[in-house]
Structures are given as C-alpha cells and as structure tokens.
Amino acid sequence: MSDKVNLGVLERQVSYSGEGISVRSLEDSIATEREAQNGKVEELKVLRERNVEIQKALADEVGKLRKFSDYLDGTATTGGFWAGFKEMLSYIPGLRNIAISKRSIEELLKQQYQISARRVKEAAEYVDTLKKSEQDLYKEIERINGKIIEMAKNEAVAVDYVLELKQLVDAIEQEKQTCEAGSVAFRDLEAKQDKARALLAQHSANLQLYSAAEDRYASLKDNTRKLVETIRNLGQDISQYTTAASIKLDMASAQIQAIGTAADASVVMLELKRSLDVMTESMNATTQFVSDTQVFFRRNLDSLVKELETFDETTTKLLDANIAESRKIEDERVAAAVAKAQAHKRSQSGTPAPTPGAS
Amino acid sequence: MSELVALHTQALREPVASRYLEGLGRALAASRINKSFPERRPLESTLQALRADSHEGLYESIYVDSRAGLPNLASFTRVLSDREVGLDAVGRMGSAEELAARQHEAEVFERLGRKRRYFELLRPLELAPVDQHRVLLRRHEPEQSRASFRVELTKLLSDGCYVRVVIELLQRASLWSHKLVQLDAAGEVAEGTEALRGMVYRFAAYDAETLFVRLHELEGVTVERVQRGVIGPALWAFSDGAEQHQVAEPGQDVLARAWTRQLAEPLPPGLQLVVSFASDTAAIDVRDELSNDPLSPLLSSSLTEQERARYRVLRERHAFKVFKDRKFVVSDALRPVVEGVCAAAGTKNLIYALPR
Structure with missing residues (x-):
C-alpha cells in the first residue's frame, strides 16, 4: 500500500466538545433557547403594556393636577370661575354629585397627589425590572456566544476530518486501481473504503449540523440583542418620563397644598356669601315691607283720617253725652273747691260768713 | 446653603438631610407630647425612613417646607408610596441572596439589593399619614336619641x-339636625359624614375656638371640647464647615425675629434647633381663659374695640373657655433666645433641652 493512503485517519478518535449533536438534540437546544427568548418577549410585552397604562394614567393625573391649578389661578376659566370650578370638581372621583361645601378640595388634591406619586413609583420600579431583564439577556447572549464558538470549533474539527476522510476515500480509490479486482488486497481496500465512507457520511452530517447550529445560534443571538436593545430603550424612556414626573410632583407639592387651601378658602367664602345673601335677602324683605307700609300710609293717610271722622251717629251722641256728663261733674268739683277756699279765707280774716242769698 | 427649589420648598442634599433628620428626631423624642398632638412614633418612623442609612443612598435629597422647617408633602408621600409600591415590588426583585450573588455582575443588582432592604425596612413601619380622619364612639344613648363622639384629624x-385636631361632641338626632356622624346598624361603629370631614379639615388651620363655634352653631350638635396640637415650626441651622444650612423662610413672628438676630452671631458647632409644640383648647371644662403661648395671644386681646363687642356677644352664646400653651425643644445655645421671648410675653413655658 502506498504512503498516500493514510489509514490512521480511520482509527483516530475525533472528539467534539459539548454533548454531541444530532438533529433532535439541535432542535431541542434551539427550542429551549427560543423558549427563554419568547419568555422575555412576553415579559417585555407585559411590561410595555403596563408601562403604557401607567404612563397614560400618570399623564392624565398630572394633567388633572395642572388643570386644577389652571382653573384655580384663573388661567383656564373661559366660562368664568364658577364654570371652571365645577368642571374641575368633575375630575375628582366621587365629587361630581356632591355639594361643594361638603368635601375639602385641599384634601382631595392631596389624595390625587398621592395617587400620582404612587403611579410614578410603580413606573419607576419597572425601570429596575427592565434593567434586571436586560442583564439576564446579556447573560443569555454570553451563553449563546459560548454555544456559537463551540459549534464553530466543532464545525472546524468536522471540516478537517471530513476532508481527511475524503482524501482517504480518493486515495483508496486510486490504490484499488493498482490491484487486481477481486483480489484479497482489493477486497481489503474496498472494506477500508467503506469504513471511510461511513465515517465520511457521519462526520459530514455533523459538519452540516454544527454549521446549521452555528447559524441558528447566531440568528438567536441577533434577536436577543434586538430584544436587549428594545428593553434598554423602554427602560430609558420610562426612566426619563418618571424622573420628569417625579421632579414635577416634588416641585408641585407646596403648590398643591396652596391651591387646595385657596380652594377651600373659596368654599368658605362661598358659604359666607350664601349666609350674607340670606341676610341681605331678609333685610331686603324687611325694608321692602317697611317701604310698602310707608307708601300705603302715605297714599291712604287722608282717607284713614277721614275715616277716623266718620263715627256713626250713635257713637257721636254717646261721646257728646259722655262729654256733657264729664263737664257737669267737673263744674260741680270746681264749685265745691271754690266754696271751700272762700270759707277758709274768711275764717282767717274774722269776716262772718255771708248769709245765704247775699251777693 | 440648602436652596429653595420651588414654592416654600427647600432641598436638603445628603449628608445634610440625614443630619437634619437625625436632629429633628431627637427633638421629637424629647418633646413629651401627649395625645392631643400628632402621634410621635409614626412621625419618628417617617423621619427615620427618610434618612440615608434607611434608603442606603437611593435618594440624594429630601424636601423640607422652608417656613415650618419640617419635611413637606413630597417627603411624607415619598416614604408612604415607597412602602405601598415596595409590598409588590419585593416579589419581583428576586431573593436577597440572589441579588447579593449577582451584585458584581451589574450595578442594577447592587441597587436592587439596597432597595430590597429599604422596602423590607419600611414594611412593618407605621408611617406618619399626610391626612387621617378617625371617628370614635364615646357613648351611645339610643333612648335619648343622642351619642357622643371623639373626632380626630391628623393633617x-x-x-x-x-x-392634630381632636373634637369631642354630642349629637342629638332630630328632624332638623345636621347629621355629622353616622352609626352602623348595631350602633357601635361611628363614621364621620363628608360634611363633618370637610368642615373639620377646612378649619384645622384655624384656632380651636373658631371650630368650636362653627360646629356648635349646628342644630343638634353640642361641642364639649376642641383641642389642637401643632408640631412646628422647627427653626434649624448648622454649619458643615464649608457653608451654613438653615431654615430658609422662618417667618416674622417674635421667635423667628429673635432667631434671625441670633443667626447673625457665629453659631456654635452642631445642630442649632428650636422646635415649637403648641396646643390650643376650647372646651366647656376649661376653668380660666388664658394663653400661655408667647406667640399666640387670646383672640380677644388682638381685636379692635368694635370687634371686641361683637366677639363678646358671640362668646356669651357659647359656654367655653380657651387655653393656649406652647412648649419648646431647644439646643443649649438657643435657650436664652426662647427664654427671652417667653419672658417678654409674660408666659411660663416648658423648655426641654435637645438631647445630645
């Protein structure tokens, strides 16, 4: 046998790193990786939806807070303060149908502030969850990279061995030409060639599997990298938004309280006004009554006076009789008094009492 | 200088913030306030939770009301919302061991570890509420159609x-009465109506006698006692070597003016503090009408002759008397300032030393 036929190739132990490969094991491995990736995609989907929800709620709530402040400082009251005030109250859950004097606006605004602050915190918490997810995916990429390198190395081993086997098959073919067909040497070569072909088939399949695996892992890695990028961007978006919202809330806390107190003071003033209105109403009614009465007397005084003069005849007679009787009694009293006085004077001067009938 | 960053809002950065909070906590502990004041322990917990050693550097600063010298709405709300959010968030963070194991992996794990410890610390704490209403039934006499209540508002x-405003009142049921408190079907649990809540809330900043008269004038309501306990203002200042930090808008009352004059002199080292604890009672069982509060005389003494006559008529209609008092917690160097203010007003006030 010539030196060209290196039969040592057939005996060489070719070792691939890892667990060995088959179509089944490759599919299983890729499926496992895909599952992990799908899990992250699903997680991302939930996070994204939740984030959209939170950001929308947050935007609404911060908007409401802004609107409260605009209405109360008078910059948004196209329909007048009252219309604005009522519209503002309609934003507050449960307040739409409640009389304004019942609830404290300051308290409601502070509750709204706390809800908003909680939303910001919830959203901000997702930033860390996303960062953790991002790190998990980087770790996954690292693992996939390890697989890709392993597959590439195994592919190289397979390539070398397949080439050597091919070379051996060709060399045996040439060697067979130098032997008599059907001879022992020929049959021996043929047996070696079959063995080489079998190994060639096996390692060619390995070569294809490792090559396919490398490509598929590389493609998985690309997708994972895109996922990481998406998660990172989402995290950055949420981070920017929550930082801005958080600063806004931190800066607005004193304003919220001032606005609430002002609104409550307005309600107290409205109550006072209502009370004053009632008082004014009473005063007006009384004044109106006095005024009406006065006008009535002014208009009717003459006739009232006239009416006072129009006593009926019987009453007039009775009055005349009373007066006549009174005068008579009075005259008698006077006469008695005069007589008494004259008697007294005489007794003092010693003058005798006049005889009855003397002048 | 801890600067004003918004309306009546002063930002105190660390480590100034923690130093201020620690001093305020000591003043509160020394104040020996009774139940007519906001509860001391929840307020102490809030001050503790705002400190850097609790949140482990998660926040850089706190916000303080620049007039009252106390943590403001944003700061009160911060710890309250952290506790609420923390209850859910801890479950998503992973265990403390896991976070500790990964803390060298990325900054987020180290921060999550600190946050987790902060949330765990907040969980059992009873924190100071921004607002809290409570109505307690004192006595129920169904056969007389009347009940006595104790109404409490912390604000x-x-x-x-x-x-804290505490009102003790008696309500008689009648056709024309304003129903201020509702009892449950068993007649055991009382709940204030919105009208009562709103009224007490709006009048919480006014003198006790104003609220007494306002409530007493309602048909079917007899007020026995209105008591207010106010924590603050807290006048504070200290130097951290490089610059002086102090309450930015201390006001214009006698004490604030004396305080401002004192600040013109070099300050001794350490936190310099004067915290007021004022009480104001209008009640039918107060024996003598008196103000022992050097900063708040009786209403009758500050009225014009014409107003006084009207006020006399009003008071004749309501059988209560007013008693006002104020005590202080002060750092040693400021004791003469407070003593001077009290002496000038002719009042004898309790002045507790700020413990070291």
Missing part, C-alpha cells in the same frame, strides 16, 4: 406644620 397643614 399636614399647608403652612407646613403638622397638626
């Missing part, structure tokens, strides 16, 4: 002080 006022 962070818009002037930055922290107040």
Whole structure:
C-alpha cells in the first residue's frame, strides 16, 4: 500500500466538545433557547403594556393636577370661575354629585397627589425590572456566544476530518486501481473504503449540523440583542418620563397644598356669601315691607283720617253725652273747691260768713 | 446653603438631610407630647425612613417646607408610596441572596439589593399619614336619641406644620339636625359624614375656638371640647464647615425675629434647633381663659374695640373657655433666645433641652 493512503485517519478518535449533536438534540437546544427568548418577549410585552397604562394614567393625573391649578389661578376659566370650578370638581372621583361645601378640595388634591406619586413609583420600579431583564439577556447572549464558538470549533474539527476522510476515500480509490479486482488486497481496500465512507457520511452530517447550529445560534443571538436593545430603550424612556414626573410632583407639592387651601378658602367664602345673601335677602324683605307700609300710609293717610271722622251717629251722641256728663261733674268739683277756699279765707280774716242769698 | 427649589420648598442634599433628620428626631423624642398632638412614633418612623442609612443612598435629597422647617408633602408621600409600591415590588426583585450573588455582575443588582432592604425596612413601619380622619364612639344613648363622639384629624397643614385636631361632641338626632356622624346598624361603629370631614379639615388651620363655634352653631350638635396640637415650626441651622444650612423662610413672628438676630452671631458647632409644640383648647371644662403661648395671644386681646363687642356677644352664646400653651425643644445655645421671648410675653413655658 502506498504512503498516500493514510489509514490512521480511520482509527483516530475525533472528539467534539459539548454533548454531541444530532438533529433532535439541535432542535431541542434551539427550542429551549427560543423558549427563554419568547419568555422575555412576553415579559417585555407585559411590561410595555403596563408601562403604557401607567404612563397614560400618570399623564392624565398630572394633567388633572395642572388643570386644577389652571382653573384655580384663573388661567383656564373661559366660562368664568364658577364654570371652571365645577368642571374641575368633575375630575375628582366621587365629587361630581356632591355639594361643594361638603368635601375639602385641599384634601382631595392631596389624595390625587398621592395617587400620582404612587403611579410614578410603580413606573419607576419597572425601570429596575427592565434593567434586571436586560442583564439576564446579556447573560443569555454570553451563553449563546459560548454555544456559537463551540459549534464553530466543532464545525472546524468536522471540516478537517471530513476532508481527511475524503482524501482517504480518493486515495483508496486510486490504490484499488493498482490491484487486481477481486483480489484479497482489493477486497481489503474496498472494506477500508467503506469504513471511510461511513465515517465520511457521519462526520459530514455533523459538519452540516454544527454549521446549521452555528447559524441558528447566531440568528438567536441577533434577536436577543434586538430584544436587549428594545428593553434598554423602554427602560430609558420610562426612566426619563418618571424622573420628569417625579421632579414635577416634588416641585408641585407646596403648590398643591396652596391651591387646595385657596380652594377651600373659596368654599368658605362661598358659604359666607350664601349666609350674607340670606341676610341681605331678609333685610331686603324687611325694608321692602317697611317701604310698602310707608307708601300705603302715605297714599291712604287722608282717607284713614277721614275715616277716623266718620263715627256713626250713635257713637257721636254717646261721646257728646259722655262729654256733657264729664263737664257737669267737673263744674260741680270746681264749685265745691271754690266754696271751700272762700270759707277758709274768711275764717282767717274774722269776716262772718255771708248769709245765704247775699251777693 | 440648602436652596429653595420651588414654592416654600427647600432641598436638603445628603449628608445634610440625614443630619437634619437625625436632629429633628431627637427633638421629637424629647418633646413629651401627649395625645392631643400628632402621634410621635409614626412621625419618628417617617423621619427615620427618610434618612440615608434607611434608603442606603437611593435618594440624594429630601424636601423640607422652608417656613415650618419640617419635611413637606413630597417627603411624607415619598416614604408612604415607597412602602405601598415596595409590598409588590419585593416579589419581583428576586431573593436577597440572589441579588447579593449577582451584585458584581451589574450595578442594577447592587441597587436592587439596597432597595430590597429599604422596602423590607419600611414594611412593618407605621408611617406618619399626610391626612387621617378617625371617628370614635364615646357613648351611645339610643333612648335619648343622642351619642357622643371623639373626632380626630391628623393633617399636614399647608403652612407646613403638622397638626392634630381632636373634637369631642354630642349629637342629638332630630328632624332638623345636621347629621355629622353616622352609626352602623348595631350602633357601635361611628363614621364621620363628608360634611363633618370637610368642615373639620377646612378649619384645622384655624384656632380651636373658631371650630368650636362653627360646629356648635349646628342644630343638634353640642361641642364639649376642641383641642389642637401643632408640631412646628422647627427653626434649624448648622454649619458643615464649608457653608451654613438653615431654615430658609422662618417667618416674622417674635421667635423667628429673635432667631434671625441670633443667626447673625457665629453659631456654635452642631445642630442649632428650636422646635415649637403648641396646643390650643376650647372646651366647656376649661376653668380660666388664658394663653400661655408667647406667640399666640387670646383672640380677644388682638381685636379692635368694635370687634371686641361683637366677639363678646358671640362668646356669651357659647359656654367655653380657651387655653393656649406652647412648649419648646431647644439646643443649649438657643435657650436664652426662647427664654427671652417667653419672658417678654409674660408666659411660663416648658423648655426641654435637645438631647445630645
């Protein structure tokens, strides 16, 4: 046998790193990786939806807070303060149908502030969850990279061995030409060639599997990298938004309280006004009554006076009789008094009492 | 200088913030406040939770009301919302061991570890509420159609002080009465109506007697006692070597003016602090009408002659008397300042030393 036929190739132990490969094991491995990736995609989907929800709620709530402040400082009251005030109250859950004097606006605004602050915190918490997810995916990429390198190395081993086997098959073919067909040497070569072909088939399949695996892992890695990028961007978006919202809330806390107190003071003033209105109403009614009465007397005084003069005849007679009787009694009293006085004077001067009938 | 960053809002960065919070916590512990004030322990927990050793550097600063010198709405809300959010978030973070094992992998794991410990610390704490209403039934006499209640409101006022209002009232059921408190079917659990909540809330910043008169004038309601306990303002200052930090808008009352004059002198090292704890009671069982509060005289003494006559008529209609008092917690160097203010007002006040 010539030196060209290196039969040592057939005996060489070719070792691939890892667990060995088959179509089944490759599919299983890729499926496992895909599952992990799908899990992250699903997680991302939930996070994204939740984030959209939170950001929308947050935007609404911060908007409401802004609107409260605009209405109360008078910059948004196209329909007048009252219309604005009522519209503002309609934003507050449960307040739409409640009389304004019942609830404290300051308290409601502070509750709204706390809800908003909680939303910001919830959203901000997702930033860390996303960062953790991002790190998990980087770790996954690292693992996939390890697989890709392993597959590439195994592919190289397979390539070398397949080439050597091919070379051996060709060399045996040439060697067979130098032997008599059907001879022992020929049959021996043929047996070696079959063995080489079998190994060639096996390692060619390995070569294809490792090559396919490398490509598929590389493609998985690309997708994972895109996922990481998406998660990172989402995290950055949420981070920017929550930082801005958080600063806004931190800066607005004193304003919220001032606005609430002002609104409550307005309600107290409205109550006072209502009370004053009632008082004014009473005063007006009384004044109106006095005024009406006065006008009535002014208009009717003459006739009232006239009416006072129009006593009926019987009453007039009775009055005349009373007066006549009174005068008579009075005259008698006077006469008695005069007589008494004259008697007294005489007794003092010693003058005798006049005889009855003397002048 | 800890600068003003928004309306009446002062930002205190670390480590200034923690130093201020630690001092305020000591003042609170020394104040010996009773139940007419906001509860001390929840407020202490809030101050503790705001400190850097609790949140382990998760926050860079806190916000303080620049007039009252106390943590403001944003700061109160921060710890409250952290605790609420933390209850859910801890479950998503992974275990403490897992986070510790991965802390060298990326910054996020180290931060999550700190956050987890902070959330765990907050979980059992009872924190100071921004607002809290409570109605307690004291006595129920169904045969007389009347019940007595104790109404409590704890509130962070818009002037930055922290107040508790306690009202004891008797309500008679009648056709014309304003129903302020509702009892459950068993007549055992009381709940304030929105009208009561709103009224007490709106009047919480006013004197006790204002609220007494306002409630007492309602048909079917007899008020026995209105008591207010106010924590703050806290006047504080200290130097960290490089610059001086102090309450930015201390106000214009006698104490604030004396404080401002004192700050013109070089400050001794350490936190310099004056914290007020004012109480104000209008009740039918107060024996003598008196104000022992050097910063808040009786209403009658600050009225004009014409107003006084009207006020006399109003008071004749309501059989209550007013008692006001104020105590202080002060750092040693500021004791003479507070003593001077009290002496000038002719009041004798409790002045506790700020423990070291």
